[in-house]
Amino acid sequence: MKQTRSKIAFTPESQESLSMTGKPVLHYLNGRGRMESIRWLLAAAGVEFEEKLFENREEFEKLIQGGTLMYGQVPMVEMDGMNLVQTRAILRYIAAKYGLYGRNLEEQAWIDMYVEGLRDLSDMIMFLPLSLPEEKEMNHDYVLHRAMTRFFPVYEKALRDNKQHYLVGNRLSWADVQLLEVILMAEECKASVLSGFPHLQDFKVRTSQIPTINRFLQPGSQRKPPLDAESLGIAKDIFKFEQGMFLKNMSTVVAEY
Ligand SMILES: N[C@@H](CCC(=O)N[C@@H](CS)C(=O)NCC(=O)O)C(=O)O
DSSP, X not given: OOOOOXXXXXXXXXXHXXXXXXXXXXXXXXXXXXXHHHXXXXXXXXXXXXXXXXXXXXXXXXXXXXXXXXXXXXXXXXXXXXXXXSHHHHHHHHXXXXXXXOSXXXXXXXXXXXXXXXXXXXXXXXXXXXXOGGGHHHHHHHHHHHIIIIIHHHHHHHHHHHTSSSSSTTSOOHHHHHHHHHHHHHHHHOTTTXXXXXXXXXXXXXXXXXXXXXXXXXXXXXXXXXXXXXXXXXXXXXXXXXXXXXXXHHHHHHHHO
């Protein structure tokens, strides 16, 4: 399941031509970050998309100056005549549009509860590479502990108690797509993270075989690899992340761990 960094270079001209294809156009850097869940959801829904990947701060600033970023931030997705921003808003729109957001308000509420928990966990994993060197191991252990004691037991129990293959409504939803994404992220931190969760193991195997998802998991897809040192440096330059941001975000919860 090797992922590559295939990309389309950012140029003002390509910006013009790409949006003419009628496919959603994703604006981000060439890495996972906050855009990855959006890539996952579109891929799972079987929607083809284009990517405009900026490579440095200058290109990002050009995009900001273009005036399409409501908050001067990405992810931004050009779709259905809109410049969609705010990750959750984008995800919710895609989920609703492609039938992955439940059949009624109650199912939507369940999907939201699962997705928000998964977002808490995936944010922690996403920020791990920003840990201070001397705190990396502690943060890594903390996140895995949280995954195994707070988050995964919830999804394990839901699958067990519902006696269904999916988290909500006995059919694939945004919550399932997000769960598989986060399981794979957690396994990159610790390969055996699912060892105490038989239903999640089954879930992973089953959902990975859904044709649209399976294609996304194959080499050469638009799925992005985990951050390496080089791409972390690029991301820091582009977004001007502060080092130690992870710890600042997590400081209240670390104290009680
Ligand atoms: N709440 C926003 C946060 C977006 C955000 O922080 N984006 C970062 C990149 S992942 C960014 O654009 N940073 C540049 C900046 O804030 O100036 C969302 O979820 O989309």
